[in-house]
Amino acid sequence: MLMNEKIKAAEVELTGLQGEDLGIIPTRDALKMAKELKVDLICLSLATSPPPCKLVSRAEYLADRDQEKKKERKEAKGIKVKEIRLSAFIEDHDYDTKKRQAERILQAGDAVQLTVRLEKKEAEAAKELVQQLVKDLRHCGRQDKGIQVSGKQVIAHLLPL
Template sequence: MKMLMNEKIRAAEVELTGLNGEALGIMPTAEALAMAKKLKVDLVCTSLMSSPPPCKLIGAGDAKKEKQQAKAAERPMKVKEIRLTPHIEEHDYETKQRQAEKILKAGDAVLFVIRIKGKEGLAAKELLERLVKDLAHAGRRAAGIQLSGKQAQVQLNP
């Protein structure tokens, strides 16, 4: 979906929503644009499917954020897998953490998988808990940590 902004809106009149989400009613597009210019914000058309098209006043920084959210909502979330070992060195841990952060910021989910041999189950669980805690700012886990036979895993969603 392409978002129309400011002068690109061609409709004669628009249904306007204010900066704080308050309904300002139907008004001529020129008047809505003048109001946006006066408040130093953007006039953004949210849908082209109705007449008059609904538009809202959005602050300059918010318009970019809104565009990114619309783009993120368009594409389906992918689950990227990151494999680890229970006895990972600090540098490698930090690299995997940065990699996961990048994936989460891009809007995809991360599945951490640790292969377990023998009595490594506890170490694997502790490592996954540490990762979840360290990445709490970027994403939250979809479910608990799953320990099953030969592997431990946890999924983080953005």
């Protein structure tokens, strides 16, 4: 990223502090304007002629760059899947606690796997419990696949919105 005197182009396409278009002006005039406003002249791209440049305060520029890097790292990391285990016959308070936990995970950008371990003949009750939980979490997550009922457990996957 080129800044201030390192910009060697004869003229630049300048954008002001509030994003207003100032047109194509000589680089010397753009540098003089940046010094008067006590900000930096930053070249956004060298691909076009004249290069687009912007008047930006250094602190704002550094904060934006750090925020973009942080966002790129988060996107590169991908989505984690976190499991929440339940029992088929759960108390209301415990249900609310698990629901809040799932909401927190979904709002943080991670996926949730709801798992109900089965004992004896609990398959229908477990399936109804998972359906209710998926319905209650619809505002912060969407169901990935259908509810999977296997021999020993009932599973549902929720992805963040």
